[in-house]
Amino acid sequence: xxxxxxxxxxxxxxxxxxxxxxERLSFWAVSRLLLLLCTTIGFAESASALPSYARQTGYAxxxxxxxxxxxxxxxxxVRFKLSAYTETDHKGLKIPVAMFVYGxxxxxxxxxxxxxxxxxxxxxxxxxxxxxxxxxxxxFEDVGSFLQVTYNGNTKGASxxxxxxxxxxxxxxxxxxxxxxxxxxxxxxxxxxxxxLFAWNFPYLTSAVAFGNGDAGTLISGGLGPAVxxxxxxxxxxxxILAEVGTYRALSPAMxxxxxxxxxxxxxxxxxxxxxxxxxxxxxxxxxxxxxxxxFNASIQPGRVDGGPVNRYRDVGADAWYEYLGTGxxxxxxxxxxxxxxxxxxxxxxxxxxxxxxxxxxxxxNASYYYAQTYGVTVGRFSKHGTPDPLLYSFSxxxxxxxxxxxxxxxxxxxxxxxxxxxxxxxxxxxxQYTIYDKFDGxxxxxxxxGRNASDNNTLYLFLWLAI
Amino acid sequence: MKRSIFMRVIPLxxxxxxxGSAHAGGDAAHGAELFQQNCAACHSPERGQxxxxxxxxxxxxxxxxxxxxxxxxxAMKHCxxxxxxxxxxxxxxxxxxYIPGVKMMxxxxxxxxxxxxxxxxxxxxGGATPASMTTIDAPAPNAALGVSK
Numbered sequence: 182x183x184x185x186x187x188x189x190x191x192x193x194x195x196x197x198x199x200x201x202x203x204e205r206l207s208f209w210a211v212s213r214l215l216l217l218l219c220t221t222i223g224f225a226e227s228a229s230a231l232p233s234y235a236r237q238t239g240y241a242x243x244x245x246x247x248x249x250x251x252x253x254x255x256x257x258x259v260r261f262k263l264s265a266y267t268e269t270d271h272k273g274l275k276i277p278v279a280m281f282v283y284g285x286x287x288x289x290x291x292x293x294x295x296x297x298x299x300x301x302x303x304x305x306x307x308x309x310x311x312x313x314x315x316x317x318x319x320x321f322e323d324v325g326s327f328l329q330v331t332y333n334g335n336t337k338g339a340s341x342x343x344x345x346x347x348x349x350x351x352x353x354x355x356x357x358x359x360x361x362x363x364x365x366x367x368x369x370x371x372x373x374x375x376x377x378l379f380a381w382n383f384p385y386l387t388s389a390v391a392f393g394n395g396d397a398g399t400l401i402s403g404g405l406g407p408a409v410x411x412x413x414x415x416x417x418x419x420x421x422i423l424a425e426v427g428t429y430r431a432l433s434p435a436m437x438x439x440x441x442x443x444x445x446x447x448x449x450x451x452x453x454x455x456x457x458x459x460x461x462x463x464x465x466x467x468x469x470x471x472x473x474x475x476x477f478n479a480s481i482q483p484g485r486v487d488g489g490p491v492n493r494y495r496d497v498g499a500d501a502w503y504e505y506l507g508t509g510x511x512x513x514x515x516x517x518x519x520x521x522x523x524x525x526x527x528x529x530x531x532x533x534x535x536x537x538x539x540x541x542x543x544x545x546x547n548a549s550y551y552y553a554q555t556y557g558v559t560v561g562r563f564s565k566h567g568t569p570d571p572l573l574y575s576f577s578x579x580x581x582x583x584x585x586x587x588x589x590x591x592x593x594x595x596x597x598x599x600x601x602x603x604x605x606x607x608x609x610x611x612x613x614q615y616t617i618y619d620k621f622d623g624x625x626x627x628x629x630x631x632g633r634n635a636s637d638n639n640t641l642y643l644f645l646w647l648a649i
Numbered sequence: 650m651k652r653s654i655f656m657r658v659i660p661l662x663x664x665x666x667x668x669g670s671a672h673a674g675g676d677a678a679h680g681a682e683l684f685q686q687n688c689a690a691c692h693s694p695e696r697g698q699x700x701x702x703x704x705x706x707x708x709x710x711x712x713x714x715x716x717x718x719x720x721x722x723x724a725m726k727h728c729x730x731x732x733x734x735x736x737x738x739x740x741x742x743x744x745x746x747y748i749p750g751v752k753m754m755x756x757x758x759x760x761x762x763x764x765x766x767x768x769x770x771x772x773x774x775g776g777a778t779p780a781s782m783t784t785i786d787a788p789a790p791n792a793a794l795g796v797s798k
Contacts, residue, residue: 239700244690260754268752270701271720351750353724358749420745420756464756466687508686599690 231317231327232648233279234261235605239270242597242608247504247514248551249597250610250646252381255506256464259374263360263417265347266318266325277318277326281608284309284334285644287388291637297390298335309334310389310644313342323350335389340441341407343371343380360417367407369429369456369477372415377500377518378475379403383547383561384588384614388642391616397565397574397582399522399543400494401477405429408437408448413456425458429479449483452491460500471502475520483528490527496520498543509554517546522567533572541567541582554598557612561588574622578630581623586635590614608648616640675762675769683767687758694774702753708732709772724750734772738764 231251235242238261243249245258254262261268269275285308292303301308316328329342349362370378379402398404413427431451438444460473475498480491498520505513522541530537547561564585571580592612596603621635622628628635684694691702698704703719713730714721728748730736740747741764743757758764 240690256756257754264754268701268754270699272699351722351724351752353749356749358745358751420754466756466758469756 231279231281231315232605232608233277233315233318234266237266237269237275237277237318239272241599241601241604243509243554243599246597247506247512247549247554248557248592248594249554249601250594250608250648252385253376253504253514253549254374254381255504256462256469259462260417260420262327262374263349263362263415263423264351265323265349265362266327267321267323267349269319275318277316277320279315279317279648280313281315281646281648282309282312283386283644283646284311285388285642287390288641289392289637290639291633293392294633297392300335300337301390306390308388308390324348333389338441338443340443341367343368343407345372347372357419359419362415362417364413364415364425364427365410366413367410368403369401369405369409369411369427370475372413372425372427373458373475374423375460375471375473375500375502375516376514377473377502377516378498382516382518382545383549383559384590384616386612386644386646387614387616388640388644391640391642392638396584396622397541397567399496399520399541400479401475401496401498401520401522402543404494405431405448405451405479407440408432408442408446409451411454411456415458420464421462423458423460423462423473425456427456429454429456447485449481450485452480452482454479467507468505469503471500473500473502474498475500481528490531492528493525495523510552512551512554513548514550515546515548517544519544526573529573535570535572535580536568539568539570539573541565547588551594555594557590557592557594559588559590559592561590562586563588569623577622577624577628579623579628583620583623584618584635585620586616586618588614588616606649610644610646612644612646614640614642614644616642675765675767675772677766677769677773679763680766680768680770681774683758683763684770687755688767691753691755694771705771706774709734709737709768722750722752724748725752734768737768737771741767 234245238244241249242251245255245261247253247255287306287308289304294303296303297306311334312332314330316326319325324347326344326346328344328346330339331342332339345364345366347362347364349360352359352361364372366372368380371380373380376382409429409431411427411429413425415423415425417423429451431448432440434444434447437447455478457476458473460471462471463469477496478494480493482489482491498518500518501516503515505511520543522543524539524541526534526537526539542565544564545561547559549557549559551557566583569580574580574582590612592610594610595601596607596609601607616639618635618638619625620628621638624635626634688705691700692705693700694705696704696706699716699719703716703721709732711732713728713732714726725748730748738761741758744753744755745751758767
């Protein structure tokens with residue numbers, strides 16, 4: 182999960198408010214900032230080709246992942262996920278356990294105003310970002326999981342992370358293959374098999390100590406994170422049409438604490454939520470594409486007050502996905518997504534938000550090329566813009582959430598092929614990622630009113646990612 | 650009993666002879682390349698080597714779902730197919746549409762010539778030629794006696 186994906190209403194200027202409103206705004210500023218930290222650090226990127234799946238199936242990583250590491254799913258990987266991670270070669274004892282670790286060196290164009298975590302400096306940080314353990318694989322004939330617990334090297338804490346437990350079974354209806362399944366998960370879009378939506382989109386790995394303040398995001402882009410539990414039912418008809426409907430509820434504050442999500446990070450009560458997804462996949466063996474729609478509606482009562490005012494969010498988006506796999510020598514993938522969020526701030530408005538309603542738009546696309554499933558280059562573009570609100574987006578001098586930029590990444594994945602050394606236990610990716618901001622919080626220069634420019638947040642991240 | 654064995658062998662012989670001829674025009678060398686690219690991750694052409702998919706050794710002429718120690722889908726178990734070259738060529742176009750409910754997650758080879766080449770390779774590598782007919786795995790009795798979709 183990247184900093185760009187985090188969902189916050191930027192800190193608010195309580196000096197402009199009455200003391201009561203100031204308290205609420207402070208609560209919101211702090212809670213959203215904590216949520217930002219939680220989402221950008223504690224719930225950091227979780228995707229990878231898990232060796233337990235490779236051991237279960239006997240496949241090399243490249244069977245399910247572009248570039249031999251993940252999380253970019255091939256059409257085969259899409260089906261594997263939708264089939265509840267249960268495919269197996271039935272050979273020997275299968276233990277659905279895996280782990281990965283990653284960390285790296287982060288350099289920001291200009292020193293950050295304050296250290297991003299208590300254990301780091303304002304710049305040039307070398308960090309062990311994440312150690313994750315997984316229960317990932319087949320439990321029963323039709324039940325499997327991707328269940329992740331993460332130790333965060335920056336916050337020095339462990340917590341529940343992306344979780345997706347599934348049941349799926351193939352039925353034949355009217356002489357047509359229809360996979361029908363149920364997913365229990367803790368993050369809207371984590372159950373999605375395409376790399377276009379929030380949980381699995383590019384960048385797949387980001388620095389946990391990059392500059393992130395004031396980076397707004399839509400609710401479906403990580404706003405609820407692991408603090409909810411949801412159930413969705415889906416069908417995948419004729420290997421081409423995916424339809425899914427689900428709903429989410431917030432975990433109780435006590436349960437969030439038990440799962441390591443921390444005290445004081447409660448997102449509030451989530452009601453009336455509905456997640457829906459419709460996608461069409463055309464797999465032509467050497468290449469494939471999909472187009473789809475996604476939506477998420479929810480009401481949030483931050484204080485969990487019965488009958489209290491709620492903030493309503495209506496996210497609707499579209500996505501497109503294309504992969505050329507060819508013979509495996511040259512792989513090309515391109516993904517795009519667009520989300521529009523309509524907000525009605527029933528709670529935030531009386532607490533000080535300038536506008537009762539507002540919109541946020543999130544557009545992303547990226548393209549990657551892998552040679553021999555080993556040497557990769559990816560270029561991604563992101564653009565977020567929305568209705569200005571000086572109080573909600575107080576990190577911005579203009580009250581704007583608008584942020585645009587480009588991400589460049591080159592990486593090297595030496596293993597993961599059928600003939601790789603140490604398969605399936607040896608998995609490694611080394612990469613260099615550079616994030617360039619054209620605009621940050623509404624401006625290219627002096628966006629925060631204190632002289633900081635968007636380009637000051639440009640981030641270089643050299644990472645090492647291991648999975649066993 | 651003797652009649653049963655006789656009735657099982659004769660159709661197999663016919664199928665296997667047909668396998669040697671019906672797709673004799675297929676390019677087995679090209680089929681081998683296609684097999685490596687598309688099939689080898691899940692299937693071995695070696696006898697007794699089941700991967701995620703069953704061994705394709707001697708698949709031509711074999712009844713569907715006939716390898717005893719492989720876990721087939723119900724759809725495959727009940728399809729009643731004997732894998733003639735024509736059946737294989739048709740199946741490989743879009744497996745999950747040809748037999749809805751099968752586990753094989755492969756979209757298929759759209760090109761007819763490619764499919765014929767793969768079947769030509771399987772016919773040779775599996776030994777489903779008249780000379781090696783005796784190595785064919787024992788088929789399920791009902792399947793060997795009737796080819797049905």
